[in-house]
Amino acid sequence: MVNITIKRLDSGSSGFDHALDDLLAWDETSDREIHERVTAILARVRRDGDSALIDTTREFDRCDVASAAELEIPRSQLQAAWEGLSPDGAEALETAAARIRAYAERQAMESWEYREPDGTVLGQQITPLDRVGVYVPGGKAAYPSSVLMNVVPAKVAGVPEIIMVVPTPGGETNPWVLAAAYLAGVDRVFRIGGAQAVGALAYGTETVPRVDKIVGPGNIYVATAKQLVFGQVGIDMIAGPSEILIISDGLTDPDWIAMDLFSQAEHDENAQAILITPDAAHRDAVEASIRRLLPDMERSAVIAASLSSRAALILVRDLDEAAAVANRVAPEHLELSVADPRSLVRKIRNAGAIFMGRYTAEALGDYCAGPNHVLPTGGTARFSSPLGVYDFQKRSSLIFCSADGAAALGRTASRLARGEGLTAHARSAEYRIPKDE
Structure with a gap:
């Protein structure tokens, strides 16, 4: 028997915001x-x-x-x-x-x-x-x-x-x-x-x-x-422990949800797995699946440690609120296990990778779907993106001035440079302006 204690949060409770902040607090590199x-x-x-x-x-x-x-x-x-x-x-x-x-x-x-x-x-x-x-x-x-x-x-x-x-x-x-x-x-x-x-x-x-x-x-x-x-x-980025957040409308098989949570929890004891749902009975069913399926997992001890320390089953009022909470978490992996993922995805602003629909398991993205699995963690999806080709390319600005262009731009640059008190800048630009102007 594997003993676990999974946090249960309710968005309607008075202490929800503080509890969510505590759940998300993580800064391993500050040791x-x-x-x-x-x-x-x-x-x-x-x-x-x-x-x-x-x-x-x-x-x-x-x-x-x-x-x-x-x-x-x-x-x-x-x-x-x-x-x-x-x-x-x-x-x-x-x-x-x-x-x-x-x-x-x-x-x-x-x-x-x-x-x-x-x-x-x-x-x-x-x-x-x-x-x-x-x-x-x-x-x-x-x-x-x-x-x-x-x-x-x-x-x-x-x-x-x-x-x-x-x-x-x-x-x-x-x-x-x-x-x-x-x-x-x-x-x-x-x-x-x-x-x-x-x-x-x-x-x-x-x-x-x-x-x-x-x-x-x-x-x-x-x-x-x-x-x-x-x-x-x-x-590329400072990668923290793996994360998965699943928004479920309550109609997905609870065993599927439990195993998807396991798929990231098995990485290490500090991985984070979160379920958000507006259906209280579904939350209970998912937890029951977790407890039934966990003993048969090869990495059950790692999963149990992860779920007990950093997981949560969160009850919200509706899917709109689920999206709002997800944006606050800004997870590495986000599953939209709902009937209409295309409508819900328009409300998501912060996520590394978004897996749309009941059949799109996060594990597919880890291996072979195509998009990169190197993703922002620890809430950094608020301002950063998955690894991609653009991370291996540099951008250099190109500027070529014709004689007429140098004269026109030179007059503007001269005024701005003198306004900043940078005379050499101004004179450098002015040298390209014809003397008779």
């Missing part, structure tokens, strides 16, 4: 001790390069490497992992990769420009990043899907070199992860993880090349390290 340890590891990698990577890999991953050359996993090993997959496994990876690529190809930005009557040309030039680092978790679980979701959009964007890092605890590699790296076209793979891997990608070592941007999820040490190296390199 001072972890911050200090990560800072020390990053400084060590920046100072000592490869030797620091060798030492930390031995210490934290229990992986005995004798030289920096052994940190790199040869491409022949990636190919062997791919060729060693079962036909069904290879087909699943190929299908997922093709769907992710098809979706990503619709995101790619293109350069553009326009010409003004006096001949001035303005525009925007799109170029890919030169080198990207992809962090792939390798601790509690292995995620080949994460390889595809991070690498395929970068390839579509035209990034010429992709470096992957993945921890190999005890020296063990996961063949699915290596096979996915081979399929997606990763250029180099290193068996390093944790804050030391982030440091290596951010600063570069004798063996690991420095990258322009680091993407991919990781544990608290990885998240903290990404936060600290931001500015030295770009990052």
Whole structure:
């Protein structure tokens, strides 16, 4: 028997707002001790390069490497992992990769420009990043899907070199992860993880090349390290624990809802699973399904810990209020398990990915639907978006002035510059204005 206690909230109660704030409170990266340890590891990698990577890999991953050359996993090993997959496994990876690529190809930005009557040309030039680092978790679980979701959009964007890092605890590699790296076209793979891997990608070592941007999820040490190296390199986001919020109108099979909640709760003990419904009887039925189905889950202990600490079953007045609460939560994954999801989705402003209708399980988005599963967490969907091709492209403004255009713009720039007291700016613009004007 698995013991769980799931919070029940009612939007009509006087203490609802405070209770919801408490439920959503989460800032794992504020741990001072972890911050200090990560800072020390990053400084060590920046100072000592490869030797620091060798030492930390031995210490934290229990992986005995004798030289920096052994940190790199040869491409022949990636190919062997791919060729060693079962036909069904290879087909699943190929299908997922093709769907992710098809979706990503619709995101790619293109350069553009326009010409003004006096001949001035303005525009925007799109170029890919030169080198990207992809962090792939390798601790509690292995995620080949994460390889595809991070690498395929970068390839579509035209990034010429992709470096992957993945921890190999005890020296063990996961063949699915290596096979996915081979399929997606990763250029180099290193068996390093944790804050030391982030440091290596951010600063570069004798063996690991420095990258322009680091993407991919990781544990608290990885998240903290990404936060600290931001500015030295770009990052995708600071990923927190996985989240799912389900709005149900009460007509979806409660077993489906329970299993969808489990699908994110099984990631780790800090994952968050929330149900919002206007149907009190449905809420009771879902909780009954949770208690009946949980003992048979392989990761029942993890799910139980997650549900007991961070889950909630929320009763609201109607679906309009459900949408309002969902916007306040701004979840990573939002399921609209209702009869008319297209009407309800128009009321959603804050969500990483929205799964519409009773048949659209969030798990499909994790693997093969097509849209990226690297999503904003911890309420950051209020101001950020899923990982996409645009994260691997840069925008440069293009400005070409004709003689007439330089004269016209120069007069405006001169007035504004002198108003700001910046005389050199003004005179620079004025030099392009004909003397007889």
